[in-house]
Amino acid sequence: MDNAMMIGLSRQMTLRRSMDVVANNIANANTAGFKVESLLLENRAAPTAEHADGPSDIQFVNTWGMARDFRQGELAFTGREFDLAIEGEGFFAVEANGNEQYTRDGRFRLDGAGQLVASDGAPVLDADTRGPILIDASAGDIQVIDGGMIMQNGQQIGRIGVFEIANRAEMSKQGNGRYTIPESDDPADAPLAMLEPSVNQGFVEQSNVQSILELTDMMAVMRSYQSVSKFLEQAEDLNKRAIERLGRI
Template sequence: MDNTLMIGLSRQMALRQAMDVVANNIANANTAGFKVESLLIDNETAPTAQQDDGPTNLQFVEAWGMGRDFRQGELNVTGRPLDVGIEGQGFFAVTVNGAEQYTRDGRFRLDQTGQLTAHDGAPVLDAASRAPIMLNPSAQATTITDNGTVMQDGVAMGTIGVFEVANLAGLSKQGNGRYVQTDNSDGRNEPQAALSPVMHQGFVEASNVQPIIEMTDMMTIMRSYQSVSKFIEQAEDISRRAVERLGQV
């Protein structure tokens, strides 16, 4: 295939991936704790076919990763006693099939056994023991202090853990607004309990997606895709005319 077409097609493939990312951001604009994502794109150098003149290398477009903006979203008031929002850095920890996952979504509830869980039933982990937090479903009053200590009728039942991740780039998305630490082969990147976390009872962190910016990015991607399509059509037309002229010689 002609080098011009290959370059154009590589750009189109990257733009389609970027469009999927932007569409996912917009779809999660109202998802608690969601962090906006962006496609990371770079140039990939490849040699051309052997020729006597012209460039010796071509620059193709390559999508090599996903960037995430972990800045805090707005804390919205819900008034629910088991909703918790983190102010500052860190993640709540839950356990799924025995593995720890990390999230900013603080929409908690009690299951039938009195265990504090995420909205989908995953147990929330204690800061010190990293074990599930057991509460009394029949307690008259439940209060969560700024450091995450859960008080029921004046008795401390446990402390909701906020864990800090040293290398945010090592987090891998798992769905449901959760991440796992993949860059921990030597144990040095194990998330650690925050020393002075700040939490707010009755609040939930909103997504940090800015819909207007995402819509602007979507329109920019669409225009870029159309431009590349026109570029490919023109290249094909030039090739077709060259073949026709050769046939007339």
């Protein structure tokens, strides 16, 4: 395979990945707390096919990583007692599969045991105990005030854990709008910091996906893919004609 074909195919591979990312953004435009993603690319030098003259290296395009835009989405009023939204920085903490996971999705509820849980049943963690939050719903109405304190009959019964993650580049996506972070052996390098958040009760943070922009990106990716496909077809035709002429010599 010659250099032109190799470069074109490497670009097509990254365009297909970009299309997957854009399609996922559009699919999650109505997912609470979802953060829009984009593919990061880099040039990678590689030896050319053997030739008598010309450059010794060619530049391929390669996937470098994934970028996430953590800007806050709009807060939508629901009026539900256990729907919570963070205004500003930070993440809620839940326990899932034996690990702490972090999310901006505050669609919480009480399970049969009186635990405050996420929509899939993962316990929401208390800021002080880092354990489940237990609430007796029959004992009175619940209020969540600034700082994440949970109040019932004028008494604090818990505090919603809201954490700031120092290096968001180290966050690993786990699905369901959740992330994990690597553990630190050195307390001085702790990747988490407690926040005194502004938590809004009866609200849910919406996705920060802007559907019009994502549709525009999708069309741009499609046009680029078509252009590369046409380039590859022309390169193949050129190779065929060159081989035919050599055969006549």
